[in-house]
Amino acid sequence: MVPAVEIDHVSYTYPASGFDASPLLAIDDVNFTIDEHTKLGVLGPNGGGKSTLIKLILGMIKPTSGTIRVFGRSPIEAREQGLIGYLPQRIEADRDWPISVEQVVALGRACRIKPWKKLAVDDRQAINRAIELVDLADLAHRPIGGLSGGQLQRVMIARAIAGNPKLLVLDEPTVGVDIAGQQRFGELIETLHKELDLTVVVVSHDMRAIAAVADRIACLSRTLHFHDTAQGLTPAVLAQVFAHDVAGVFGDIHIDAHLADDCDDPSHIHQHQHDCGCGDQGGES
Amino acid sequence: MNELAPIIIAALAIALMGGALSVFVVLKRLAFIGQGISHAAFGGVGIALVLGVHGATTMGEIGQLAIVVAFSILAALWIAALTRSHQGRADTAIGVVLSASMALGFVLFTFAESGHGHDEHGHAAAEHQDEHHLIEEILFGNILDTDWPKASLAIAVVIAILAVVWCIRRQLIFWAFDEPVVDAYGLNSKRITNTFLVILAVAIVMAMQIAGVVLAAAMLVLPGAGALNLSSKLRSVFVYSVLIAVGGASIGMLIGFQAGYPIGPTIVLTQSVMYLISHIAKIAATRRLA
Numbered sequence: 160m161v162p163a164v165e166i167d168h169v170s171y172t173y174p175a176s177g178f179d180a181s182p183l184l185a186i187d188d189v190n191f192t193i194d195e196h197t198k199l200g201v202l203g204p205n206g207g208g209k210s211t212l213i214k215l216i217l218g219m220i221k222p223t224s225g226t227i228r229v230f231g232r233s234p235i236e237a238r239e240q241g242l243i244g245y246l247p248q249r250i251e252a253d254r255d256w257p258i259s260v261e262q263v264v265a266l267g268r269a270c271r272i273k274p275w276k277k278l279a280v281d282d283r284q285a286i287n288r289a290i291e292l293v294d295l296a297d298l299a300h301r302p303i304g305g306l307s308g309g310q311l312q313r314v315m316i317a318r319a320i321a322g323n324p325k326l327l328v329l330d331e332p333t334v335g336v337d338i339a340g341q342q343r344f345g346e347l348i349e350t351l352h353k354e355l356d357l358t359v360v361v362v363s364h365d366m367r368a369i370a371a372v373a374d375r376i377a378c379l380s381r382t383l384h385f386h387d388t389a390q391g392l393t394p395a396v397l398a399q400v401f402a403h404d405v406a407g408v409f410g411d412i413h414i415d416a417h418l419a420d421d422c423d424d425p426s427h428i429h430q431h432q433h434d435c436g437c438g439d440q441g442g443e444s
Numbered sequence: 445m446n447e448l449a450p451i452i453i454a455a456l457a458i459a460l461m462g463g464a465l466s467v468f469v470v471l472k473r474l475a476f477i478g479q480g481i482s483h484a485a486f487g488g489v490g491i492a493l494v495l496g497v498h499g500a501t502t503m504g505e506i507g508q509l510a511i512v513v514a515f516s517i518l519a520a521l522w523i524a525a526l527t528r529s530h531q532g533r534a535d536t537a538i539g540v541v542l543s544a545s546m547a548l549g550f551v552l553f554t555f556a557e558s559g560h561g562h563d564e565h566g567h568a569a570a571e572h573q574d575e576h577h578l579i580e581e582i583l584f585g586n587i588l589d590t591d592w593p594k595a596s597l598a599i600a601v602v603i604a605i606l607a608v609v610w611c612i613r614r615q616l617i618f619w620a621f622d623e624p625v626v627d628a629y630g631l632n633s634k635r636i637t638n639t640f641l642v643i644l645a646v647a648i649v650m651a652m653q654i655a656g657v658v659l660a661a662a663m664l665v666l667p668g669a670g671a672l673n674l675s676s677k678l679r680s681v682f683v684y685s686v687l688i689a690v691g692g693a694s695i696g697m698l699i700g701f702q703a704g705y706p707i708g709p710t711i712v713l714t715q716s717v718m719y720l721i722s723h724i725a726k727i728a729a730t731r732r733l734a
Contacts, residue, residue: 217628238630245628252622256471257676266618270629274611302676322629 161231163326163358164193164216169225171211185211188225189383195325198352198359200373202366207380209362210248213330216360217245230325237326241271244319244357248331250311254304260314261299264289267318289317292351309340316347320355327351329361333368345371448701450595451587455693455711457595457602458650459663463689464606465647466668467682472620474644478661480538481520481641482648486657487545488515489582490552498578502593509597513649519545520641528634553579585656585708594653601650605643616640617678654693655708666715667692673722688718 171186185208193199203209214220215227218234229237237243244267252263265286269278278286290299293313303311312332319327329348333341349372352359361372362379369376377383469478492511498504519541526537590598609616619626619636626633644664651660671684696711703710 219627238628241630243628245625247625247628251624253471256621257672257678257681258621259677262678263621266614266621267629269614270618270626270631272614274613304676328628 160195162192162228163195163197163230164360165226165228166191166215167226167228169215169222169227171208171215171220172223173211184381186215186222187381189379190225191377191383193358193360195358196352196356198348198361198372198374200369200376201360201362201379201383202369202376203362203364203379205364207364209364209379210330212379212383213245213328213360213362216328217243241322242325244322244324244327246312246315246319246327246329246332248334250315252303252315254306254311256304257302259300259302260295260306260317261286261290263303263314264317264321267321271322285323286321289321292320292354293317293347309336313347316351320351320357323355324357326358326360329359329372331363331365331368332361333363333365333371336368338367341367341371344368348372450592451590451707452697454590454595454598455587455654455697455707456690457599458654459667459689459693459711460686461602461605461647462651462663463667463686464609464682465644466664466666466689467671467685468609468616468620468640468668469644469664470668470672472623472640474640475661475665476538477520477523477534477641478644478648478664480523480542481516481645482652482657482660483542484519484523484545485512485516485645485649485652485660486549486582487519487552488512488549490549490556491515493556493578494552502591505594506597509649512652513646515545516645516649517642520645521638524637524641581656582652583656583658584706585652585654585659587654587707590653598650598653601646605647608639608643612636612639655712659708659712662712663689663715666712666719670715670719670722673719673726684722688715688722692718 166189169186169189170184173183173185175182189208189212201209201212211220215222216229216234218227218229218238227234230242232240232242234243265278265282267289268282268286272278272282287296287299290296293316295310295313295317298306298310303314306314327348333344336344348359348361351357359372361369363369469475488511489508492498492508495511497507497511523534523537523541526540527534530536615626615631615636618629618631619633619640623633623637626636647664648660651663654660655663667685667689668681670688671681674684675681692715693711696714697707699705699714700707700710
């Protein structure tokens with residue numbers, strides 16, 4: 160079976176953006192695959208390359224070295240074929256727009272329809288289903304101006320899934336959301352994962368946000384380390400995994416670097432533990 | 445009446461186009477870019493003058509129009525490129541392009557004028573007056589010299605612009621609503637931005653035929669701004685915008701022709717009054733609901 164995402168020895172360096180600036184290595188020789196139907200959480204500090212990884216998967220930037228395949232295609236082909244749904248960290252859409260929930264969701268599907276064609280019955284059905292799955296059917300015809308922040312985020316999720324993608328990419332989806340909200344968000348993503356047979360990638364600096372959504376976890380701090388657990392990331396496993404005090408960043412959640420079995424270089428593990436636990440390196444995230 | 449027919453038809457066609465485009469201009473917050481492009485067009489007029497392409501004949505006017513359109517498109521794309529290199533700060537880009545183009549325009553005007561002065565001493569004063577009349581026309585528009593060939597060209601350009609906008613309407617709405625994510629949906633935001641700015645540049649040069657450099661952008665802002673006061677439904681906003689644009693142009697021309705006022709500024713003033721009325725109506729409706 161073709162993996163959802165294959166990242167083969169990928170590095171990315173941002174070019175110097177001025178006379179007195181220097182190039183910035185954001186991703187360094189990252190090498191992993193994401194199997195279909197998994198829910199992968201990518202945890203890392205600010206400036207650790209999480210957003211760069213997303214841009215690479217979405218094909219918005221090209222790797223400086225290495226290759227990325229999404230369902231066996233180039234990322235650009237994959238997104239042009241509607242295989243990728245994307246929820247950005249910040250919703251920058253203007254709430255004053257004269258546009259309804261249904262119209263926003265339809266944008267995610269209609270943008271690929273030929274200009275002389277109207278939305279077909281199956282397009283309408285997909286749009287309505289997306290709205291129902293995020294539980295906004297009652298508000299479908301409301302202008303977006305009157306929605307709460309959480310409702311607007313669900314509209315954007317519905318827009319992301321309206322085109323029937325196979326991969327859903329979520330960038331810091333629960334920033335500023337309380338634990339109960341993160342839990343509800345996790346349940347929603349779980350519903351979408353099951354109903355639509357989605358592969359999900361969520362990136363965040365917040366362990367709780369990752370725990371609420373993901374069943375596999377990786378830590379990215381310029382280089383990437385996988386933490387696979389046989390049972391998935393249950394609360395019990397979490398308690399076992401996070402035994403090292405990193406309260407400065409994750410509150411009462413702990414990380415035990417010994418479970419990073421696939422990091423065979425002890426100094427690397429130490430660096431990884433340090434970066435994930437304490438590092439707020441600033442800059443690009 | 446026959447003399448007025450091409451003027452009226454050209455003005456209504458250009459107003460209709462302004463009504464449709466202004467919804468995108470206002471929602472995408474491109475009003476200031478519109479001003480930048482229209483003022484940049486002044487540089488294009490200067491180039492046309494120096495090249496000896498001017499409005500003495502219909503062909504000369506069309507040639508001048510082509511040069512101004514080409515220059516405006518370049519200015520629009522330059523604004524887009526500078527905006528990208530300034531981390532999305534369009535105001536800096538517009539400040540640079542607007543000033544450079546206006547300055548270029550005035551320098552070239554003076555150059556063309558001095559060239560005439562040296563060549564034709566006897567006609568220097570008359571030429572000087574002509575140049576100033578020309579500058580006034582460029583700044584504030586002169587639709588009164590529109591004949592059928594010019595009106596036909598205007599209608600053809602308006603149809604072409606509306607056809608392109610209709611073809612890419614879904615992508616345009618998505619881009620205008622939420623540009624940062626459209627690339628992730630398989631669209632090309634840079635291409636859409638450039639396409640719309642080219643459309644805007646051509647539209648502004650057409651609107652300049654009515655309202656000149658100074659007021660052209662207003663015809664691509666006022667109808668949409670007024671319509672957004674009247675409805676929160678996208679389709680209705682487009683309908684109201686076209687009604688304000690065409691209604692304002694009709695009433696403006698009626699007042700202008702009757703009272704002998706300059707047509708372009710009168711149309712813009714009428715659309716401004718309609719915008720003001722829509723704003724008052726919105727406030728009244730909000731208070732009634734509250």
